[in-house]
Amino acid sequence: MSKKAAGETDGSAVDDFIADTDTGGRAPERGFNRQVLWIVPLAWSLFQLWIASPIPYELGIFVVNNAQGRSIHLAFAVFLAFTAFPTTKRSPRHTIPVQDWIAALVGAFCAGYLYLFWDGLAARSGAPSTQDLVFASIGVLLLMEAARRSLGFPLMAVAAVFLAYVFFGSSELLPDVIRWRGASIERAMSHLWLTTEGVFGVALGVSSGFVFLFVLFGALLNQAGAGNYFLSLAFATLGHLRGGPAKAAVIASAATGLISGSSIANVVTTGTFTIPLMKKVGFSPAKAGAVEVSSSINGVLTPPVMGAVAFLMTEYVGISYVEVVKTAIVPAAISYVALVYIVHLEALKMGMTGTSRTNPVIFILSAVLMICVGIILSGATLWLAGQAVGLLDAALGAAATPVVVALFLALYVLAVRYAARGPELDLSVESMQHLPPTRDIFRSGVHFLLPLLLLMYLLMVERKSPGFSAFWSASFMLLVLLTQKPLRAFFRGEGNLAQGIHDGFSEAIDGLILGARNMIGLACAMAVAGIIVGSVTLTGIGQVMAEFVEFLSGGNLMLMLFFVAIISIILGMGLPTTANYIVVSSLMAGVVVELGAQSGLIVPLVAVHMFVFYFGIMADVTPPVGLASFAAAAISGGDPLRTGFQAFFYSIRTALLPFLFIFNTDLLLIDVTWQHAIVVFIIALIAMLIFAAGTMGYFLTRSRIWESVVLVIVALTLFRPGFWLDQVQPAYLSEPPAQIFDLAESAPADGSLRVKIEGMTLDGDFVASTFQLPLGAANGDGFSRLAQNAGLELVERDGEVIVDMIAFGGYAEQQGIDFDWTVTGVEVENDRMPKEVFYIPAFLMFGLICLLQYRRSQHEREAVA
Structure with a gap:
């Protein structure tokens, strides 16, 4: 990009970058094409305000349900993706070619198919016609092309890989561990386009x-x-x-x-x-x-x-x-x-x-x-x-x-x-x-x-x-x-009130249009993410990912989290924030929960989702894709890769946090009082500032290497003092399985019980994991509390405690526990000293660094003077 004499970047190049990545690079100067790119985004914004308002329900006019609203929403997005975004960088920007008009109209029709043929699709649910399958197939292809135009190649490529796996998952070219039987066009398109399981799903x-x-x-x-x-x-x-x-x-x-x-x-x-x-x-x-x-x-x-x-x-x-x-x-x-x-x-x-x-x-x-x-x-x-x-x-x-x-x-x-x-x-x-x-x-x-x-x-x-x-x-x-x-x-x-009213009206219209054009890529991303999520639910690849990560980590919990972080960054490369989160959470969140439980670490689901979200977002920083780094380099005139690596170095503190709140959920304010929350914030803030000083190699003066190492250790101790306590006293004591009923009966109201259970799944896989079973109100014996609140009936048989019955839809079934599994142990919280004791040596070490660096900084000032 060109630079001004003063060394500043050319503003037009930045404007082009913004248009290419956010609102669409095509800007017809006059005529019908210009009017279309003015009217359609305005209509989209007004439509979204209409369906969100109480007016249609009050008047009974143009009331649409959620699925119909999604269909119209995507029709607007696909139409604008083909009209506002050029096919390639060399495609015309001041006019809309005929082929783009055709793709925009066909794509909008396919996206709006659920709304246009709502009654017919409902009548033949599960048995789509040839017409349904044709337009669904065209819709999927045009949606992926719309995503490529508005978001770049990465998201389309990821979706294409998952689609290929849906249809060709039975190929002998694939390893046995990820092979599945494959799906027909009818089954795949029904799942991905004609229902709310895929494209028109939650996202x-x-x-x-x-x-x-x-x-x-x-x-x-x-x-x-x-x-x-x-x-x-x-x-x-x-x-x-x-x-x-x-x-x-x-x-x-x-x-x-x-x-x-x-x-x-x-x-x-x-x-x-x-x-x-x-x-x-x-x-x-x-x-x-x-x-x-x-x-x-x-x-x-x-x-x-x-x-x-x-x-x-x-x-x-x-x-x-x-x-x-x-x-x-x-x-x-x-x-x-x-x-x-x-x-x-x-x-x-x-x-x-x-x-x-x-x-x-x-x-x-x-x-x-x-x-x-x-x-x-x-x-x-x-x-x-x-x-x-x-x-x-x-x-x-x-x-x-x-x-x-x-x-x-x-x-x-x-x-x-x-x-x-x-x-x-x-x-x-x-x-x-x-x-x-x-x-x-x-x-x-x-x-x-x-x-x-x-x-x-x-x-x-x-x-x-x-x-x-x-x-x-x-x-x-x-x-x-x-x-x-x-x-x-x-x-x-x-x-001059008239001029003010005119300017205000113009700015309101421009805001409505800009808001809609900002949504083009985002809506396409959400829809394409639906293809990926639908492929995951259709093929069961999520379980394969868990086995893959478990194989790589060799069962080591920290290695497992590290590999999940790397995979989340790779999956998130080139994807916008929302699509990024949808992809990495649908594939990796279950992996962390399952493998963590096998290691005895029971993590709240929201902490797991925050973990993969943080690392998915890190993909915006990390080379070689790092879209945010490329955007900054377009403005600064610097090298994108150097900018990305420097940004990653500055963001190490952000990459550290997910690991910390997996092991210390207090940072997420889960089950803490407001008084405890204040203490958590203060200690975490001090720890993060010390960590920043350690990684930057500068505190009161330039740090020596060993000082930086000590500062990082102090910070990690403040973040997770329980690590050192676990080395001295175990967090839980193991009780024999036969004690489970007595322990469940004596647990307080709304308490829970950590139970180790193992067994074979229907697919022949052996599972050994730890479950936190809810016990509800403190009434009834242990058997009743487990049955009513955990959906789990246990019996003693030949000296073992066996799962006899699973309540349909209950907690145990949701966690994947199955019939005839065996309870191998019950973990009871150990009565041990408070973990905050380790703050004392941490602060003493920090004080020592402060003293040494203060003296050295004084000597440096005297030498300069």
Whole structure:
């Protein structure tokens, strides 16, 4: 790509990169083609708002069920994939060729087939006609081509491999371990296209019901100017510090990542401003791009959206959205603070200076304090809003809702009036170095906080569904776009209200179109991921993956997790966030659960899904694919591979966290009190900062190798003190199988029992695993508690405890326990000293390093003086 004389990247090249990866590179300048790419995305956004609203149900007009909605949703996506994305890089960008029109119309028809022929398909369920199979087959092929255009080759290639396995899995060319009998066209297409098991399954349902609305909300928020507002706020707050632009990049990416849902979109949104400024203060192109990539990746891991994975996780894991947010918040928060610290250490190593001489320890403490205060203030605001709404509801009954809406709109008008007192923001790269005070910037966009508060209030306080919450938040954002400019003009006395109304209407339309075009690749990715998931459920390849990983690891738990991490990165290469998560979780989550249980490690399912999610996202960083790294390199002008390796080095802390919360689920706030949660956050934050210092080779001064090693050991001890305790005292004591009934009877209410069970499956495979059997309320004898709550009836026979009966649909059946399996032992928690005892030697070692480095830094300063 070309560069300007000043060393900055050519903005047009970046714009082309954004268009090619996000919205489609084709932009007809005039005529019917231009109108189509204006009208169809607008219609798609309006359709999604329509089906999410209560209006069709109130009026009884154009009511569609979930499956029909998915079909129309995919029809829009496939049509736009062929019209908005050129076939190749050399294909025309200013017109839509005839062959693309044909593919777009045929593909849209095939995708909409479920909606168009809904009654007929229902009548011949399980016995598809030749017409059904023909259009299903064409639909699968055109969907894969749509995904290739909008997302690149990797996802299509992965889907093609799985499709080949579906049809040719019985080939003698395949090893016996993965061979299966294969499927006919009728069976495969019925499963993948004509039912809700494949393409039109859970993933596309989440895309249609939740993800589109959140992407639309983010697009509207950004169109209103919120992205620039958050970016300016970050630069005004941190730009004066040592390495300030890099620190501002981290914070700005955190703010935009909350709503963007894409690491690549995050890179190009904030990186266009932050990367050139980082280069100006001394960061090399590779390091400037790597900082932006690392912070953008973290944005996807941060609630509330998490690249739309938060909503998929609720479906796949079967827990509430609030539980997903709770499990994700601590790892994301400590990882962000650590990245700010890494940037600070990098600035120290390069000898950078800033206009502020803030002590690094004071800076970190201030940053943590600001984050905690922000969380507390946000939580307090939401809680007070909930209390106020509750009081109004009790006092006014049914009339409370319109009163609450009126008060909220009045608050919005007051916020705009307050914001109108400040100047319009100049957000060019040059102006970022001379921004007004933070207070003035905060005031200029304070009304942008209201849509975010509304979204979080509906999700966290009212506990409404994600779709409901996103619909009303997006609707409010449309109102903001339509009214903020006329209101500002009115409050400033400028008088030109008509122009403000016109501009607001144009921006609202542009936001609706941009939101839909941002969804093209995402919707295609969700649908193609459905092909992969459908292939997994049809062929049973998931069990083969478990056997493959078990063979590679030789039964060693750490090796098993390492191989799962590597496979997750490989599977995630080149895939967007959501497709990435769907693929790696459908293939690898069950592997971790099964092999972990065989090693005696019982891991909550949400922890496993977080593990594969984290490593799947690391594929956006890791060469040779690393799409986020390529996006950053396109802006910085640096080498993509060097940028990717540097970003991976900065992201080591992110790669460490999944291993830690597999063994220490306290980090995910699973079954902890709020007091314990505060302690967990503080200790984990200290540990992550120490780990960052150890891996960067710099703390109070440049570290010696042995000091870095000690710092890493201290950090790992703080993260998982139970490791050392396990070496001294076992976590569980083994009791004979015959004691199971007495132990079940004496267990407390809502307790559980760790039981080792082994036996042969119907397929002839031997299984030996550990199960955590729920016992429910403390009433009845041990036999009854096991039967009623675990769905497991046991009998003693010839000195052994045997599985006699399995309740249909019960916990035992869900875990794969079968008849005539044998209980080999019962594990009882050992009464041992608290694991926190090992914090003492860890902090003593840390104190020793502090003392040594402080003395050495003093000598270095004296030598320089």
